[in-house]
Amino acid sequence: MKKLINHPDDVVRESLEGFANAHSSLVRVNLDPAYIVRSDAPIAGKVGIVSGGGSGHEPLHGGFVGAGMLDAACPGAIFTSPTPDQMLEAVKAVNGQAGALFIVKNYTGDIMNFEMAADLAREEGMSIESVVINDDVAVNDSLYTAGRRGVALTVLAEKITGAAAEQQRPLDAVAAICRQVNEQGRSMGMALTSCTVPHVGHPMFNLPEDEMEIGIGIHGEPGRRRVKLQSANVIAEMLMEPVLSDMNAKAGDDVLLFVNGMGGTPLTELYIIYRKANEIASKHGLKIIRSLVGSYVTSLEMAGCSITLLKMNDELATLWDAPVRTVALRWGI
Amino acid sequence: MSQNVITKDEIVAWVLAYAQAISDNRVLLTELDVAIGDGDHGANMDRGFKAVAQKLQSGGTDISQILKTTGMALLSTVGGAGGPLYSTLFLQAAQACAGKSELSLQDWTGMIDNAARGVMARGKAAAGDKTMLDALLPALQALIEASHANLPLADALLKSAEAAEHGKQATIPLIAHKGRASYLGERSAGHIDPGAASTALLFLIAAKTLAQS
Numbered sequence: 451m452k453k454l455i456n457h458p459d460d461v462v463r464e465s466l467e468g469f470a471n472a473h474s475s476l477v478r479v480n481l482d483p484a485y486i487v488r489s490d491a492p493i494a495g496k497v498g499i500v501s502g503g504g505s506g507h508e509p510l511h512g513g514f515v516g517a518g519m520l521d522a523a524c525p526g527a528i529f530t531s532p533t534p535d536q537m538l539e540a541v542k543a544v545n546g547q548a549g550a551l552f553i554v555k556n557y558t559g560d561i562m563n564f565e566m567a568a569d570l571a572r573e574e575g576m577s578i579e580s581v582v583i584n585d586d587v588a589v590n591d592s593l594y595t596a597g598r599r600g601v602a603l604t605v606l607a608e609k610i611t612g613a614a615a616e617q618q619r620p621l622d623a624v625a626a627i628c629r630q631v632n633e634q635g636r637s638m639g640m641a642l643t644s645c646t647v648p649h650v651g652h653p654m655f656n657l658p659e660d661e662m663e664i665g666i667g668i669h670g671e672p673g674r675r676r677v678k679l680q681s682a683n684v685i686a687e688m689l690m691e692p693v694l695s696d697m698n699a700k701a702g703d704d705v706l707l708f709v710n711g712m713g714g715t716p717l718t719e720l721y722i723i724y725r726k727a728n729e730i731a732s733k734h735g736l737k738i739i740r741s742l743v744g745s746y747v748t749s750l751e752m753a754g755c756s757i758t759l760l761k762m763n764d765e766l767a768t769l770w771d772a773p774v775r776t777v778a779l780r781w782g783i
Numbered sequence: 784m785s786q787n788v789i790t791k792d793e794i795v796a797w798v799l800a801y802a803q804a805i806s807d808n809r810v811l812l813t814e815l816d817v818a819i820g821d822g823d824h825g826a827n828m829d830r831g832f833k834a835v836a837q838k839l840q841s842g843g844t845d846i847s848q849i850l851k852t853t854g855m856a857l858l859s860t861v862g863g864a865g866g867p868l869y870s871t872l873f874l875q876a877a878q879a880c881a882g883k884s885e886l887s888l889q890d891w892t893g894m895i896d897n898a899a900r901g902v903m904a905r906g907k908a909a910a911g912d913k914t915m916l917d918a919l920l921p922a923l924q925a926l927i928e929a930s931h932a933n934l935p936l937a938d939a940l941l942k943s944a945e946a947a948e949h950g951k952q953a954t955i956p957l958i959a960h961k962g963r964a965s966y967l968g969e970r971s972a973g974h975i976d977p978g979a980a981s982t983a984l985l986f987l988i989a990a991k992t993l994a995q996s
């Protein structure tokens with residue numbers, strides 16, 4: 451294992467400490483229990499937007515804490531859901547007396563820990579709503595699985611929901627916007643390489659030079675199938691096809707096209723994927739009215755990408771364009 | 784376990800011995816989770832039970848409180864799916880023992896029964912879904928049968944450990960329907976479920992520490 455770490459046990463804490471040192475004008479970091487809040491929290495009358503999940507997906511979620519996006523983020527151990535006491539302390543730290551929304555990626559651990567945290571916060575008199583993000587079309591949403599995973603759409607949901615909360619909309623309206631984003635967005639990912647969790651010390655799976663995994667999540671787990679390596683154009687087709695058919699996109703629909711890097715793939719390559727995805731979407735008659743390209747929801751140093759399509763409308767576009775000031779997304783302020 | 788009962792000190796010894804066993808088996812549990820999950824089960828459990836061991840350094844006032852302390856420490860340190868599930872297991876066990884200063888086989892069986900119900904309610908999984916329940920439910924069944932047959936406590940604990948181990952091995956051909964492993968579909972078959980392995984260990988350690996004291 452070749453990593454810029456001191457000791458596997460200290461990775462999350464030391465990274466958080468560095469994050470706090472680097473971004474003290476935007477965020478405050480608490481180490482025990484671990485959470486990150488925007489520096490001006492709590493904001494009276496504003497719904498608190500709280501998310502969290504395992505570490506190793508940076509900039510998700512801590513990089514999206516700030517004006518116009520998340521009020522708080524709770525980082526767990528690498529690829530492990532955080533614990534209810536973290537979420538409880540975080541939600542208290544951002545309590546503007548207007549309730550809070552938990553944005554939860556659909557994994558068994560995240561669901562159970564956020565559920566327990568919501569119970570604890572309600573016992574303390576807070577109003578809590580939760581929205582579960584499950585955009586990954588690689589997993590069948592059936593009784594025989596834990597359901598579709600929450601992947602790259604999470605960033606779009608956090609941005610758009612955060613903008614709605616910033617306008618001081620009430621909790622139920624903010625939750626409804628988040629649900630709408632989840633219903634209208636779909637993603638699919640692929641890996642060129644595996645990744646190494648520091649305390650495991652070796653790659654999660656072995657992928658020969660001439661093969662790739664299609665339908666991966668964001669925890670270094672193998673995907674739905676392993677196939678021969680293909681060109682960027684063919685890979686873009688392999689990802690776009692299931693996304694388009696699952697989301698029922700029709701000619702004339704406005705969409706946001708998001709090409710996300712898994713951590714180890716350069717922007718140069720992400721734009722080659724974007725170029726082809728753009729062509730495929732246009733052939734379908736979709737109008738790409740907004741786009742995002744970059745590594746925002748990562749899986750440590752994994753090479754690969756995911757493609758997300760979100761069906762837009764005027765309201766979502768306005769919320770997307772609203773000012774945001776976080777470590778990883780910043781415009782309009 | 785002189786009078787065919789389990790005492791407060793023996794409960795502490797069981798939990799501490801389990802913490803040691805988790806530490807010894809950390810790599811094994813992690814590798815099982817690398818195969819069909821995300822490679823964190825060993826580290827998660829070890830982090831949690833190290834915190835538990837710390838909390839139980841000074842013993843405890845009564846059985847229910849010891850189990851509750853264990854559950855609360857797990858809740859704030861483990862995370863993942865294992866955190867809420869193992870925390871629920873111990874918290875529900877604690878609830879079933881409230882007010883008891885020692886546990887008969889019937890008490891122990893009732894305690895495991897309550898713990899299993901809690902895990903099922905929290906995770907909404909059933910037997911055969913390839914989870915920790917596939918070790919927990921057979922262990923419970925063995926205890927119920929031993930309890931009806933009025934077996935000595937030590938024999939009952941051994942039988943439940945065997946049943947849990949058998950249940951763990953029986954997860955190998957199963958296709959996971961819950962948790963992370965379910966994303967793999969048929970690729971989840973051919974491996975032991977990591978949670979079933981850590982639960983089988985819990986009953987093995989109970990047999991080793993309680994049946995032999």
Ligand SMILES: Nc1ncnc2c1ncn2[C@@H]1O[C@H](COP(=O)(O)OP(=O)(O)OP(=O)(O)O)[C@@H](O)[C@H]1O
Nearest residue numbers: 530531559824863864865906908914915962977978
């Ligand atoms: N719904 C469920 N009910 C009961 N047990 C479950 C359920 N889901 C998962 N498990 C058990 O949890 C074990 C995995 O625990 P682990 O600590 O590795 O959490 P995890 O799934 O990796 O969590 P996270 O997704 O947050 O990383 C599985 O092997 C299985 O036995």
Ligand SMILES: [Mg+2]
Nearest residue numbers: 820821823824
């Ligand atoms: Mg795991």
